[in-house]
Amino acid sequence: MILGAGVVRRSTRLADGRDLVYYDDPGTTLGAERAVDARVLAPRPATASMRLDVLTGDWITVAAARQNRVMLPSADADPLAPQSATNPSEVPSRYDVAVFENRSPSFGPALREALGTAPAADDPPTGLADLAELGLGRSRTSVGRCEVVCFSPEHEGSFGTQSVTRARTVIEAWADRTEALSSLPGVEQVFPFENRGEAIGVTLPHPHGQIYAYPYVTPRTARLLERIGDAGEGFFERFLAFEQASDRVILQGEHWTAYVPFAARWPLEVHLMPHRHAPDFAALTSAERDELAPLYLRLLRGVDALYDTPTAYIAAWHQAPVHVGRDAVRMRLELTSPRRAADKLKFLAGSEAAMWAWTAEIPPEQSAARLREAVEKVTL
Structure with missing residues (x-):
C-alpha cells in the first residue's frame, strides 16, 4: 500500500x-x-x-x-x-x-x-x-x-x-x-x-x-486533562503563543516551533509543537509531516553538537488519548536529557524522586541560548 x-x-x-x-x-x-x-x-x-x-x-x-x-x-x-x-x-x-x-x-x-x-x-x-x-x-x-x-x-x-x-x-x-x-x-x-x-x-x-x-490514559496525560479543564478552552493556543514570544525559541518553521519551556525540569529539555491543533501523528497534514522531518533532524543534531560525544535523551511524543480529550490535547514532542555538563548527569534523588518536587540547576533561558547556538551550526 x-x-x-x-x-x-x-x-x-x-x-x-x-x-x-x-x-x-x-x-x-x-x-x-x-x-x-x-x-x-x-x-x-x-x-x-x-x-x-x-x-x-x-x-x-x-x-x-x-x-x-x-x-x-x-x-x-x-x-x-x-x-x-x-x-x-x-x-x-x-x-x-x-x-x-x-x-x-x-x-x-x-x-x-x-x-x-x-x-x-x-x-x-x-x-x-x-x-x-x-x-x-x-x-x-x-x-x-x-x-x-x-x-x-x-x-x-x-x-x-x-x-x-x-x-x-x-x-x-x-x-x-x-x-x-x-x-x-x-x-x-x-x-x-x-x-x-x-x-x-x-x-x-x-x-x-x-x-x-x-x-x-497515562497518569501524565490524565493530569494534563485536569489542568486543561481548569484553564478553559484554547489552552494550547495561549500556551504556544506564550512560548513563541519568549527568548527560549530554538527553531521555528511554518508549521512547527521548538522551544525550551518556561518551567523546564531537566538540564536539557526542549519541546516541539505544531502550530495547528493536531491530537496525534495521524492527524498531521502532508505539509506538517514534510516540514517536521528536516526540522526534527536539525534539533537532534543540535543536541549532539553541544558536546564532543553524543547526548543520551528520551524523545517522547505525547499524543491525545484515543477516546477523550482529542479536541483539547495537542500533540507535542518533549525531549529531555539528564546531561548537565560534558561529564555530569542529573540524578533524581530524595525530593524529586520521592516527592516529585523538582529543582532545575540550569535556567531555561541559558539552556535555550546554548542549544540555539548549536542548532545554528547544523547542516543537513
Whole structure:
C-alpha cells in the first residue's frame, strides 16, 4: 500500500504470529518480495498483568518476561538487524524501516483467536470506568500493544543520524501505526518514543524507537486533562503563543516551533509543537509531516553538537488519548536529557524522586541560548 510521501507499506507476520510491517523509502532499492521468517520460536509469553496502586490511582504493569532482554549485543548478534545465516534476528529481510510487535511486551494482546498465537487475557479491563475504580488488591491483564520501530538496518545510530528521506519515512510509519493501534479494542492512548544512550538505560545501540499502546490514559496525560479543564478552552493556543514570544525559541518553521519551556525540569529539555491543533501523528497534514522531518533532524543534531560525544535523551511524543480529550490535547514532542555538563548527569534523588518536587540547576533561558547556538551550526 502506498502511503504519504511515496512511502510503501508491506505487512507480514513473524514465525510466532506477531505482526511485522515494512515501510519502504520512496525510491527504495529494495524489491517487493520479502523473506519468510522460518525460525522455530517458543510460544509467546502470557500477557503481563497490572496492579492498582491505591495511593495514587496508577496502574503498575508486572512483566516478568522482560527480565531477560538482550543487553548491548555485538553487531553479529543484533536482534534488530536483518536476518543472516549466523544471526536469526527479528527481521527476516533487508529493510528501510521495520515495525514489529515486541516479543516480551509490557502490554500484550488479549487474544488472537484466528491465529491462536497469542495467549488469552485472564482479566482484561472493561473500560476507563473499571480502571478508575479504587480498591485494595485490584489487578487486570495488561492488554495493549508494544511495538519496536527500526529506523535503519544499521547496527548503530539514532533518529538524528538518519537522512531527511528516512526521517520522513519514519514519520509516516508513526502516523500509520498510531492510526492502526488506536483502532485496537481496549487501547486508550498511543505513545511513540525513542530512548537514546546507555545513560538512559538503552540495551540496544541499533537505531530504533518504540510505540506503546496503553489500556488506560497515562497518569501524565490524565493530569494534563485536569489542568486543561481548569484553564478553559484554547489552552494550547495561549500556551504556544506564550512560548513563541519568549527568548527560549530554538527553531521555528511554518508549521512547527521548538522551544525550551518556561518551567523546564531537566538540564536539557526542549519541546516541539505544531502550530495547528493536531491530537496525534495521524492527524498531521502532508505539509506538517514534510516540514517536521528536516526540522526534527536539525534539533537532534543540535543536541549532539553541544558536546564532543553524543547526548543520551528520551524523545517522547505525547499524543491525545484515543477516546477523550482529542479536541483539547495537542500533540507535542518533549525531549529531555539528564546531561548537565560534558561529564555530569542529573540524578533524581530524595525530593524529586520521592516527592516529585523538582529543582532545575540550569535556567531555561541559558539552556535555550546554548542549544540555539548549536542548532545554528547544523547542516543537513
